[in-house]
Amino acid sequence: MKRRNALAFFATVATALVFCAVAGAQEYPNKPIRFIVPYPPAGGTDVVARILTEPLGATLGQSIIIDNRGGAAGNVGTEIAAKAPADGYHILFTLSSHTINPKLYGKLPFDVERDFLPISLAAMIPQILVVHPSVPANTVQELIALAKTQPGKLNYASVGTGSPGHIAGELFKLKTGVDIVHVPYKGGGPAVIDTIGGQVQMLFVSMPAAWQHVKAGKLKAIAVTSDKRSVAAPDVPTIMESGVADYVVNSWYGALAPAKTPPAAIARLQAAFASVLNQPQVKEKLLAQGAEAAPSTPAEFDRVIKDELAKWEYVIRAANIKPD
Template identity: 45%
Template sequence: MPFTSLHRRRFTGLACAALCAAATPFAWASDYPNKPVKLVVPYPPGGPTDIVARVVAQKLQEQMGQPFVIDNRPGAGANIGAEAVARSPADGYTLVVATTAHAINPSLFSKLNYSITKDFAPVSQLTSGPLVIVTHPATPANNVKELIALAKSKQGGLNYASSGNGQSTHLSAELFSASAGVKMAHVPYKGSAPALTDVMGGQADLMFDTMLSSMPHVKAGKLKALAVTSSQRSPSAPDIPTVAESGLPGYEAIAWNGVLAPAGTPKEVVDRLNAELKKALDNPEVKQRFEAQGFAAAWNTPTAYAGFLQAEVDKWGKVVKASGAKID
């Protein structure tokens, strides 16, 4: 069969299509972003995650020349926002700010409509920070060893407040109880504010809470801080010892934020976002603003963040199972 002009045109068209397909990833990288990017925050405005997201969005907007728009979608233990992003187009224009809750939820909720490890492409961690153990100032325990002794000696044990079932403020305390070999009764509240109010009022014995919420009350003398839950002392409160150094070696529980894109997002887009996040998180102003919230900037590669995320899912899965916590 002779090679006609029609065949030539078809061959040329196919060759162009192949070249275009091969060039697509590079086009993604060079052209991205060419329109506003939505950053979904699965919590209400004003909280720690929202504050972190707005700092990062502002810096990315300055660096990349396109608006990074915050979209608050709270509800269902941070699952509503995460599920919405998991179902979004995998083009890099809809991202979610994930938290420790998203590593807890797979084992806590009987049914989730998304998988945190399969339906997302990890971009980078953003922050890492401890919780702080706080009690009423009159509580007869001034460190972790004394708190453990008090819990063992008090008939019926101690009771601890949390910001809700399955939150890091709940499961950090459960991890503490299991590690220390003590029993403490859980009293869940609808948020940190009412929980802290009852700790300050003496209705609850203690709480594992974020530094952002608790430290203003500690500085005002309304709460007593016993220890932070990270492996290292917090730069925001260097005088407060860690749980591990003050009576419970090996204990660690951190609160973190990170960025996830829908699974299937082009690698070139993920890598571009990762590089821009590194630049943003290295910025001294950003570091300072995070430290004011009790967080440290915590950039890592997509691969490292994926490994970290899986380790967190595994770790908290064991804690949830031991605690017996479950949400239908």
């Protein structure tokens, strides 16, 4: 009798626990969600995150709190996110350096595949190849021809060693055989200023950093690095369509959760991103920054990460890129 009562008690408790777990999952989210941005305020990642927080909060019924944790090229904030509770309330919002840093820095206190679950891509933003107006080249092929007549004489700037712009420049060298010299800067502002001033001839940088200066005639646009033309600059060709085979460098922004985050939370967040990124006003705000909304499934985002880890490992090794 006692054994029967005990079994009945435990069965009741188990049922209650299952009910509570299901109820908890159905109620998610029931408190504010923290977006860990591993870069300082006002940078591109922060700007894109802030465009999304209000509509995401409205869709999820909870506020989104931005927590900027810059440092070590994004590695500080990424480590914080990797070690955060896997509860659906701690999300890493980052950019494509997430797949560059592991291959550039080697041993890191986190593993981008093991320690994170992809939620959704948020936006794509091309790098753009611009030159000083005095450079006698208006197309990719003209620039390649010019560089080959002056090996080691032309410089290209980027926002820093291992940045997407640096990777774009080194891939350009590998694909075309030109000998151009990398000049790393600490941020987009100084790199753009020196290219406008003619201290360097070429620059690979994100669209938002350069496009206003292209429109003002201070820089000359040669091509974008993405696989298709930018909606923000439809008249600027891609490097690949300009004759450089298999050349694609897509910079992205996206959200990931710490490993072991409940699948229900991942699904709820992905659905929210899909909804928000299809809103016309959100698309317009992103486009004003030179970015294009790019919602995805977790599986699609995971494929991007895996493909880029392999691709950037090849570029970093072939170009012998070392961290500063």
